[in-house]
Amino acid sequence: MLSQKEFVRVSLEINLFFQRIMKEHLFFIETNLQKVEAANIQEAHVLKKSFEQLLSETVSYANGVISEEAIQANEFVTPYTLAAEKTTSELTGASINTRITKEELQLVSDPYCNYGERLEEIICDLNNRSLNILEQVIVFQKKLIDLSLKCKIFITLYDELLEHVTREAIYYRATLKSLQLRQKPKKTLCEELNFWNNIMGEHAQFIDGLLDPTEEALKDRAESFAKMFERLVEECAKLAEKEILERSSGATEDIRDYKSAATKGSLECQIKSIFPPLLGDHVLREANHYLRILKTLSG
Numbered sequence: 001m002l003s004q005k006e007f008v009r010v011s012l013e014i015n016l017f018f019q020r021i022m023k024e025h026l027f028f029i030e031t032n033l034q035k036v037e038a039a040n041i042q043e044a045h046v047l048k049k050s051f052e053q054l055l056s057e058t059v060s061y062a063n064g065v066i067s068e069e070a071i072q073a074n075e076f077v078t079p080y081t082l083a084a085e086k087t088t089s090e091l092t093g094a095s096i097n098t099r100i101t102k103e104e105l106q107l108v109s110d111p112y113c114n115y116g117e118r119l120e121e122i123i124c125d126l127n128n129r130s131l132n133i134l135e136q137v138i139v140f141q142k143k144l145i146d147l148s149l150k151c152k153i154f155i156t157l158y159d160e161l162l163e164h165v166t167r168e169a170i171y172y173r174a175t176l177k178s179l180q181l182r183q184k185p186k187k188t189l190c191e192e193l194n195f196w197n198n199i200m201g202e203h204a205q206f207i208d209g210l211l212d213p214t215e216e217a218l219k220d221r222a223e224s225f226a227k228m229f230e231r232l233v234e235e236c237a238k239l240a241e242k243e244i245l246e247r248s249s250g251a252t253e254d255i256r257d258y259k260s261a262a263t264k265g266s267l268e269c270q271i272k273s274i275f276p277p278l279l280g281d282h283v284l285r286e287a288n289h290y291l292r293i294l295k296t297l298s299g
């Protein structure tokens, strides 16, 4: 059972991370559908705006309440996020609310922060509203997967990527549902690690597939990351806890550095690719989030 304080802090941290992730998925969908899909583009846009609204509320309550570890993890925003948003919005013509990002860059932790029951009620309501929009997002993304698999739409995102972002949404939904019951999600170590190791491996596959064919060195590294994470998933049940945690942490630190370099390279136009800087920053934040989970699990 989570205490009132833990419920408020963990909810804010989970929402700060995932509301941004969700709205970026919708941004990627919005900008990768073809003109003829005006209704789906509009639906992605509206859902993106809904999550931006929720995120902006979360940010306004988070100041002082969230932990120093969460801020230091660079999972809410990284030093690249603002520049990546500006460039990606200019290049695609789709809107991104950068005011939220600027506010997030100012977030602090205050161990003496005092808040009462009122905040618990507000956060409980925020979680419920997030769950409602999330439900719509999952239905929308599943519809797109179905249309894409039947070749009824042409979207320049892999089917695997659409499934990947939907899995992240489902993971977020399960987390919110447990939080509403004042519990942390119940998962075995391998369930948690396999979820994220799969996610990390798929990021490597996506980057590999979105780099220009001439970027051979970067593509080779992406391929070896994909294999490494695949192996970690296969081996989880066979290895001792300490070993799988250590190996997962090592692999994730390495892919974090790779993603960080790729985001910087993309921003500086030093890498040939068909992904925008915001996609690099997005997967970098997911690695940072996973590293914080790994730190907590390692004790």
Ligand SMILES: [Fe+2]
Pocket (backbone or CB within 6 Å): 021, 025, 165, 168, 282, 286
């Ligand atoms: Fe994502």
Ligand SMILES: [Fe+2]
Pocket (backbone or CB within 6 Å): 164, 168, 199, 203, 283, 286
């Ligand atoms: Fe992801």
